[in-house]
Amino acid sequence: MYRQQITNIVNRVNSVYNDTILNRIYTNAGKVRLMGSEVEVTISLVKKQKSLWVETLFSSTLSTQFNLTYLLARNTAQGEDSRFYQPNFSVKKSLIQFAIE
Numbered sequence: 001m002y003r004q005q006i007t008n009i010v011n012r013v014n015s016v017y018n019d020t021i022l023n024r025i026y027t028n029a030g031k032v033r034l035m036g037s038e039v040e041v042t043i044s045l046v047k048k049q050k051s052l053w054v055e056t057l058f059s060s061t062l063s064t065q066f067n068l069t070y071l072l073a074r075n076t077a078q079g080e081d082s083r084f085y086q087p088n089f090s091v092k093k094s095l096i097q098f099a100i101e
Helices: none
Strands: 002-007 010-018 021-028 031-036 062-071 074-076 079-081 084-093
Touching: none
Parallel strands: none
Antiparallel strands: 002 031, 010 021, 062 084, 074 079
8 A cells, every 4th residue: 555645746748739749848737646555466376396397397497477557547737647457478488597505
């Protein structure tokens, strides 16, 4: 959970000049109060010791990760920015492993 209070926040203000030119200036928009929370969940779908990849001696150097970022709609100097979803999936394969004892 968090709560922020910002004085003299700077926001962008856009105006369309023509079809290909967007004027963007920044303005002091006054004070902003934000409240929110962040949640992180870690889920293991399979136990590493019993996975099919361990039997082939491959999974110890392979990992995957999935993230989902969600931002709520928020007020700006020109109205409101809409909500935003950003999914991310990554696969990592280590080629060399070192063991330090």
